[in-house]
Amino acid sequence: MKIGKNMHHDRRSLLTVLPALAVAGVAQAETRPGPIDLPKTEFIYESLVTLGPVQQVGDSPFGRRVRIPITGGTFAGPRIRGTILPSGEDWQLQRPDGFTVVEASYWLQTDDGAIIHIVNKGVAGKDYARTTPWFEAPTGPHQWLNEAVFTGTLAPVPGRTDAVIIRVFKIV
Incomplete structure (x- = not known):
């Protein structure tokens, strides 16, 4: 093995690489899975939505x-x-497996006059009905909905x- 310039160069390369490896090790340790942080919910509102005849x-x-007209x-x-303004509709797909895909688009008018568009998609079955x-919402007091x-x-x-x-919850 030759000692001299090459060893000096190898030592300098090693000194350059070691800090990077140490940082990578710390980053890897910080991203290892820990306990699962389960989401919580905050109640936002309950709505009574009236519907027209199914078409x-x-x-x-x-x-x-x-x-289904809203x-x-x-x-x-x-x-x-x-x-809830009378101008929306729910386009449902009744699947052969017994579940229904819902996709509603309609408008809310708040007591302070704001008009908010909502698109509510989800799936419903015999004992299960969840939406997203x-x-x-316009900029202002209700923009937190965005x-x-x-x-x-x-x-x-x-x-x-x-x-x-329909009951709506914020995922927190």
Whole structure:
């Protein structure tokens, strides 16, 4: 083995690489899985959504498509309340496996006059109905709706076929 310039060069290379390896080791240690941080939820509002008659669109390879007009309703929670404007619709796909894919688009009007667009997608079955609402709120007191992920539950109103109850929760 030759000692001299090459050893000096190798030592300098080693001194350059060692700190990088140490940093990589620390970074790897910091990204190792730890306990799972389960998401929590914060109640945002409950809504009573009124519906028009179901309109059959037709069968497709994916299931039966129906359209349900959203005719109005109300919503209320600790930070927000108002009415549901009568201009939306829910396009549902009733799948052969017994589940229904929901995709509703409608408008909320808050008590302070803000108009908020909501697109609420989800899946519903016999004992399960969950949605993921996305909001488009104007800049101002309700813009916090644009800055989080939400989930919702969907349930029939006992004794009625023209309304559903939707509860919305912020994932925190």
